[in-house]
Amino acid sequence: MVGVEAGDSMVGGAEPPKTLNRHESRMEIRRSGSQPSGKGPGEWFTGTVRIDPLFQPQGPARAAGASVTFEPGARTAWHTHPLGQMLIVTAGAGRAQRWGGPVEDIRPGDVIWFPPGEKHWHGATPTTAMTHIAIQEQLDGKAVEWMEQVSDEEYQRGSDPR
Numbered sequence: 001m002v003g004v005e006a007g008d009s010m011v012g013g014a015e016p017p018k019t020l021n022r023h024e025s026r027m028e029i030r031r032s033g034s035q036p037s038g039k040g041p042g043e044w045f046t047g048t049v050r051i052d053p054l055f056q057p058q059g060p061a062r063a064a065g066a067s068v069t070f071e072p073g074a075r076t077a078w079h080t081h082p083l084g085q086m087l088i089v090t091a092g093a094g095r096a097q098r099w100g101g102p103v104e105d106i107r108p109g110d111v112i113w114f115p116p117g118e119k120h121w122h123g124a125t126p127t128t129a130m131t132h133i134a135i136q137e138q139l140d141g142k143a144v145e146w147m148e149q150v151s152d153e154e155y156q157r158g159s160d161p162r
Contacts, residue, residue, distance in 0.1 A: 030055065040068070044146050046155075047074025047123070054133065062137040069131040070094065075123025075155060078147040080116075082139040087112040087122060087132045094130030095155070096122040103155075106130070121150045 040049030048071040055065050062083070067090070078099070087096070087106075094106040099119035106112060106122070114120050124130040136143045 040074075044077050044079070045070075045074060045123075046077070046149055047071055049074050049076075049123075057138055062139070063135055064138065064143060065133060065135045067131060067133050069129060070124035071129050072124050073126050073155075074129075075150055076121045077149045078119055078121050080119050080145050080147070081114060081136045081143060082116055082145070083137040083143075084116045084118075085114045085120075085134060085136040085144075087114075087134055089130065089132045092130035093125045093128040094123060094132065095125055096120065097150075097154070106132075119147065121154075123150075123155075126156070 035053045038051045038053070040051055050069045052067040052069075053065075054067055055063075057064050070092075075095070087110075089106050089108050089110045089112070091108055095103050096106050096112055097103045097120060098114065105125075112122070122132070
């Protein structure tokens with residue numbers, strides 16, 4: 001409908017679409033390199049890991065994202081996410097495993113979903129680095145629960161961790 005004024009009714013009594021106040025919401029661009037890289041802490045990772053933050057939750061949103069680079073042999077500790085985690089592999093070759101499952105090879109373009117509470121780990125292969133984008137939501141301010149390190153045997157052989 002062209003020329004509808006504020007307060008006019010649409011056909012069937014529906015209200016015209018509301019527009020956001022220009023000051024309520026604005027597009028935001030975070031330039032590459034504008035946030036410092038960090039080293040993955042030894043309590044959460046084995047090997048050399050670099051974390052490049054991409055975005056943090058901005059209420060009411062709860063999602064956060066980071067680009068994570070694992071050098072050959074590097075990996076996370078076992079962990080869970082209260083609302084799940086999405087990984088998007090962007091470079092290299094990696095591995096991922098859920099508790100009780102086989103070690104899976106992951107490659108650029110692969111999208112991996114870990115459901116809420118699923119114990120898992122992910123990282124590079126023994127010979128090739130891997131980078132992925134990790135996206136997870138926070139529940140009550142917490143996005144991850146870290147657990148024990150992945151043993152060399154679990155990593156190398158993909159042994160059943162049960």
